[in-house]
Amino acid sequence: MPADTSDYEAELDAIFETLAELAPEIRASLPGRRVKSDEVNPSGETRLEADAYADELIEEALGDIDGVGTYASEEQAEPIDVGSGDVSIACDPLDGSSNIKPNSPMGTIIAVYEGDLPAGGDRLLASGFVLFGPILTMTVARDGQVTEANVGDGEIDVIDDDVTLPEEPTVYGMGGRVPDWTPGFSAFIRAIEQEYKLRYGGAMVADVNQVITYGGIFSYPALKSAENGKLRLQFEGIPIAYIIESAGGASSDGTQSILDVDPEKFHQRVPVHLGNDEMIDRLEATLAAHD
Ligand SMILES: O=P(O)(O)OC[C@H]1O[C@](O)(COP(=O)(O)O)[C@@H](O)[C@@H]1O
Numbered sequence: 001m002p003a004d005t006s007d008y009e010a011e012l013d014a015i016f017e018t019l020a021e022l023a024p025e026i027r028a029s030l031p032g033r034r035v036k037s038d039e040v041n042p043s044g045e046t047r048l049e050a051d052a053y054a055d056e057l058i059e060e061a062l063g064d065i066d067g068v069g070t071y072a073s074e075e076q077a078e079p080i081d082v083g084s085g086d087v088s089i090a091c092d093p094l095d096g097s098s099n100i101k102p103n104s105p106m107g108t109i110i111a112v113y114e115g116d117l118p119a120g121g122d123r124l125l126a127s128g129f130v131l132f133g134p135i136l137t138m139t140v141a142r143d144g145q146v147t148e149a150n151v152g153d154g155e156i157d158v159i160d161d162d163v164t165l166p167e168e169p170t171v172y173g174m175g176g177r178v179p180d181w182t183p184g185f186s187a188f189i190r191a192i193e194q195e196y197k198l199r200y201g202g203a204m205v206a207d208v209n210q211v212i213t214y215g216g217i218f219s220y221p222a223l224k225s226a227e228n229g230k231l232r233l234q235f236e237g238i239p240i241a242y243i244i245e246s247a248g249g250a251s252s253d254g255t256q257s258i259l260d261v262d263p264e265k266f267h268q269r270v271p272v273h274l275g276n277d278e279m280i281d282r283l284e285a286t287l288a289a290h291d
């Protein structure tokens with residue numbers, strides 16, 4: 001169960017209003033920043049100039065909000081003290097940033113936690129993502145409710161105040177090389193590919209938004225070469241799991257909700273499965289049968 005938000009309404013309002021204001025600014029900064037920098041992030045990935053720029057912009061704006069004490073980013077080794085206050089923000093400034101080169105969609109993810117990091121789903125106050133697609137949108141989960149808004153002009157213009165996964169799933173998308181999948185995960189995909197359409201673009205927020213829109217499942221699974229997969233718990237796993245669960249779906253690390261995973265390390269990775277309840281149940285059952 002995520003944390004009680006009643007003492008943090010003002011901070012949450014300010015955080016999401018500020019993120020909406022930043023969205024067009026981040027988008028406008030992208031065309032000139034498609035090249036790689038010579039830096040490597042804490043997960044060992046080469047940063048793009050766009051990753052670094054978006055991170056600075058977000059740290060400055062969200063770090064300035066009253067009540068926000070800590071800003072942490074996938075792009076930085078340690079959380080940063082940005083003021084006094086009990087609210088910590090964990091951010092993936094650009095999710096799927098390798099998509100900038102082919103000009104494909106990507107996003108920004110934020111998780112708002114109560115207290116110090118690393119934190120688990122029980123200390124999450126709210127989460128959201130901006131999707132830099134043909135339309136600039138922001139999807140926010142707060143108090144168990146998901147809203148989608150247009151933020152193209154920096155204002156929150158709500159399109160849907162009760163985003164819910166469709167009951168009939170139709171799409172699936174998953175990361176990792178096929179020979180690197182575990183036997184259980186391969187068996188699950190072999191079964192569902194008979195029924196559903198493949199949709200995978202390489203940016204979690206965009207791939208997850210396909211699932212939110214059409215119903216289905218998104219996975220970045222445990223791999224033979226990496227038992228915790230690729231995605232990071234604080235910055236990607238927990239915030240998106242909360243959005244999917246609040247929209248009536250389910251999340252799993254293979255055996256339990258991602259919101260129940262123990263946060264041990266700041267840049268910890270976690271296998272991620274998100275989608276309609278029955279597909280997550282079927283996945284967990286197939287993985288258990290191949291254990
Ligand atoms: O290139 P792969 O292995 O399919 O990985 C894609 C996954 O990696 C990510 O791009 C990781 O995010 P970052 O760009 O923030 O590192 C996810 O958005 C996406 O699901």
Ligand SMILES: [Mg+2]
Pocket residue numbers: 092094095096204236
């Ligand atoms: Mg990411």
Ligand SMILES: [Mg+2]
Pocket residue numbers: 051074092093094095096097
């Ligand atoms: Mg990123």
